[in-house]
Amino acid sequence: MRITVNVNGQDYEQEVSNRTLLVHFLRDDLGLTGTHWGCDTSNCGVCTVWLDEVPVKSCTVLAVMADGHRVRTVEGLANGAELDPVQQGFVACHGLQCGFCTPGMMMTARALLNENPDPSEAEIREAISGQLCRCTGYENIVRSVRWAAQFEAAAAQGSARADANADPVEVAQ
Amino acid sequence: MQVPAHFEYERASSVEHALDLMGRWGDGARLVAGGHSLLPMMKLRLARPEALIDINDLTELDYIMVDGEELAIGAMTRHRDLLRSALVAEHYPIFRDAERVIADPIVRNRGTVGGSLCQADPSEDLSAAFAAVDATAVIRGSGGTRTVAVREFHTGPYETVVGPAELLMEIRVPLRPGGGSAYEKVERRVGDWAVAAAGAALWLDGDPGSTGTVRDVGIGLTAVGAAHFHAAEAEDFLRGKAATEENFAEAGRIAGAHCEPSADQRGPVDYKRHLAGELTARALRRAAARARGSEA
Numbered sequence: 149m150r151i152t153v154n155v156n157g158q159d160y161e162q163e164v165s166n167r168t169l170l171v172h173f174l175r176d177d178l179g180l181t182g183t184h185w186g187c188d189t190s191n192c193g194v195c196t197v198w199l200d201e202v203p204v205k206s207c208t209v210l211a212v213m214a215d216g217h218r219v220r221t222v223e224g225l226a227n228g229a230e231l232d233p234v235q236q237g238f239v240a241c242h243g244l245q246c247g248f249c250t251p252g253m254m255m256t257a258r259a260l261l262n263e264n265p266d267p268s269e270a271e272i273r274e275a276i277s278g279q280l281c282r283c284t285g286y287e288n289i290v291r292s293v294r295w296a297a298q299f300e301a302a303a304a305q306g307s308a309r310a311d312a313n314a315d316p317v318e319v320a321q
Numbered sequence: 322m323q324v325p326a327h328f329e330y331e332r333a334s335s336v337e338h339a340l341d342l343m344g345r346w347g348d349g350a351r352l353v354a355g356g357h358s359l360l361p362m363m364k365l366r367l368a369r370p371e372a373l374i375d376i377n378d379l380t381e382l383d384y385i386m387v388d389g390e391e392l393a394i395g396a397m398t399r400h401r402d403l404l405r406s407a408l409v410a411e412h413y414p415i416f417r418d419a420e421r422v423i424a425d426p427i428v429r430n431r432g433t434v435g436g437s438l439c440q441a442d443p444s445e446d447l448s449a450a451f452a453a454v455d456a457t458a459v460i461r462g463s464g465g466t467r468t469v470a471v472r473e474f475h476t477g478p479y480e481t482v483v484g485p486a487e488l489l490m491e492i493r494v495p496l497r498p499g500g501g502s503a504y505e506k507v508e509r510r511v512g513d514w515a516v517a518a519a520g521a522a523l524w525l526d527g528d529p530g531s532t533g534t535v536r537d538v539g540i541g542l543t544a545v546g547a548a549h550f551h552a553a554e555a556e557d558f559l560r561g562k563a564a565t566e567e568n569f570a571e572a573g574r575i576a577g578a579h580c581e582p583s584a585d586q587r588g589p590v591d592y593k594r595h596l597a598g599e600l601t602a603r604a605l606r607r608a609a610a611r612a613r614g615s616e617a
Contacts, residue, residue, distance in 0.1 A: 149330060166330040166373075172322075188323040188364065190357055191512075193427055202430045208360050209431070212330045213353075213375055256427065277511055278425025 151215035155180065156224025164211045170204075171195040173211035174221060182222040182251050186280075193279030196252035197221045203259045205278075222251035225258060233296040233303075234258050243292030245283035252279050257293045266297055325363035329372040336488060339376050340463050343486045346372045352488070353377075354397060355432035357424070358440040382435070382490060385409060392494040396435025401426070403434055413454055413494060414611060415502035415520050419446045422504075425512040435489045438471075443478045444514040449541030449550040450504055453520035456494045462487040472549045499536070500524040501611030505600040506543070509587060516587045517596035518543035519552075519576065521604035525564055525612045533564045533613065540572070540604075545597045546581035554579045555601060564609045566602075573602035 152161045155178060162177055174180045174197065183206060186194035190208040197206045198220035225232045234257045237243060244250040253276060260267055260275040267275070272293045273286070281289060331346075333339035343350055349371030353359050362368040376382075382397035385406045392412055394403065403409055404420035423429060423437075423446050437447045438458065451471040458469050460483055469482050471492070476482060483489055506518035520541040527533035538559045540552040555576035562568045577598030584590050610616035 166328055167325045169324060172324070189361060190428060193425070196427055199431075203427050204431050205357075205427055208357050208428075210330070210356070210360070210373075212332075213356070213377060215332075275426055278427040 149212050149215070151212055153211070153214045153216075154218045156220055166210070166212055168211040170197070170199075170206040170209040170211050170214055170219070173214070174206065174219070177211075180221050180223050184248055184251055186248070191280070192249070193256070193276075194249050194252045196255050196279065198255060198259065201259070201262075203256050220255070222254055225254060232258060233299045234261065234293065236299065237292035237295035238289075241288050241292040241295050243285070243289050245281075245285045249279060249281045249283075253281070253289055257296065260293070261297055261300065265300060267293070269294070323364035325360065326366060326369055328363075328370055330375065331372060332375045332378060334378055336379060336381065336461065336490070339374060339379065339488055340461070340486065342372075342374045343488070344463055346374070348485050350374050350485070352439070354436040355399070356436075357428050357432045358436065358442065376488075387496065388493070390496050392496055394434055394492045394494070396433065396438075396489045396491055398434045400424075400429035400432045400434070400437075404429060412496055413502050413522070414617070415450050415453060415504045415522060415608075416447075418504035419450045419506070419518075419520065422446065422506045422508065422512075422515075422518075428512075434492065438474065438492070439481055439483055439489055441475050441477075441479050441481050442514075443546070444544040446504070446506065446515065446518060446543055448475060449518060449543040449547075450520045451492060451494070451541070452550040453504075453539040453541035454494050454502060454522045455539050456492050458483075458492055459490045460487050461490045466490070468493075472551050475549055497524060497537075499526075499612065501608040501613070501616075503604045503607035503611065505603045505607070507596055507600065514587075515544040517545050517582070517593050517600060519573075519597060519600035519604045521601065521608040523564070523605060523608040523612050525609065527564075529613070533609070535559050535562055535564050535568075538572075538605075540576060540601060542576060542580055542597055542601070544582070544587075545593050546583060547576075547579070547597075552576040552579065552601065559605075564612075566606070569602045569605040569609070570598075572605060573598035573600075576601040 184194040186192040190205045195206040272290045351370040353373045382395040384395040410417045456471045502522040504520040506515045522539040524536045525533035526536045555572040559572045577594040582593035
């Protein structure tokens with residue numbers, strides 16, 4: 149079937165097999181390998197992308213189901229050369245170790261902060277509860293998301309912009 | 322790499338179109354909504370439909386509203402929206418309880434209420450919750466619309482009364498004042514299917530502040546082989562009795578005795594019976610606290 153999917157703001161028209169999963173369409177057909185492919189069973193969440201602004205596990209969505217819809221992947225997170233605050237937070241707080249879960253974690257974190265700009269640690273942990281970090285680096289992932297929240301709050305107030313290389317912001321208990 | 326076998330893909334643009342496509346494809350077609358049960362089954366070749374009819378465009382079935390004396394929940398309502406609905410939480414917190422422990426937030430973004438009921442997995446949580454509140458399923462076919470009590474909806478594991486050319490449209494839950502409801506689940510790890518779970522809805526008579534008498538009660542059980550996800554014998558025992566800890570414990574014991582769990586990797590039969598009883602008592606306790614207004 150011929151499908152048209154808008155990925156990160158760009159329309160892609162491609163012929164796909166009905167049984168092609170969205171994760172493979174993104175990685176193999178479009179070459180967007182930032183989205184990782186993990187467990188295949190909708191457990192691990194490394195393949196999380198946005199489908200019309202909503203995070204979904206792309207191993208459990210068919211590419212044909214995305215026809216006519218918008219998809220956002222980790223490649224679409226940065227604004228040109230400027231990293232998204234979530235990405236900056238992962239840099240500042242050492243939010244990744246092996247990096248395999250990172251794209252999915254960041255897509256979920258971005259969606260969380262769009263809905264809830266000041267999430268508590270418990271709310272962050274709940275939001276990423278469908279995603280596994282095999283390095284068990286959850287502490288720093290949570291810190292990274294809090295860092296991004298505080299960065300954006302500071303930016304919104306027009307105060308001094310946080311430096312991505314600064315020491316990690318203390319996470320409120 | 323796990324991918325489904327070949328199938329034809331159709332996308333329905335309206336309820337009528339979906340019914341038309343189902344009529345054309347017959348037994349070989351399956352509807353797909355969120356797809357978080359069906360697609361994994363297709364990857365494992367546990368399901369191998371000739372055609373998938375995608376109903377994700379049927380946004381007219383995505384709603385939660387009060388309609389007359391009933392809460393009406395469209396079949397395409399995503400789990401996330403049922404969890405977040407203030408209207409649902411106000412009338413039936415059992416659904417908020419259940420949704421909080423269904424899979425994980427990303428899966429709940431995609432999975433649907435109607436899909437969960439029609440998948441009819443014996444470990445699925447909403448079936449017991451809807452059985453507890455005595456909901457009604459509205460089903461549409463080419464010949465018109467019919468209603469079936471959720472307590473008669475499931476005909477076996479992965480089987481329901483919905484025919485191959487029929488579509489579950491909505492679930493209707495009667496609004497009855499003076500009640501409380503709750504859902505209690507034990508799983509091996511966060512986001513897993515239940516080892517066992519119980520849902521209860523309770524309506525009390527009596528002065529505010531008193532223990533009260535059980536005017537009516539509904540009890541649903543998940544993953545323990547209860548017929549239609551329903552604990553009728555425990556309900557019969559409790560109706561008209563004082564809403565006390567002792568009676569809740571006895572209702573739990575009856576519920577545990579009448580279900581038929583299977584031993585599997587989640588536990589042996591006696592453990593599951595114990596859980597069914599204990600979780601029934603806990604759900605009744607919390608439902609009663611909510612009916613008395615002493616717990617949110």
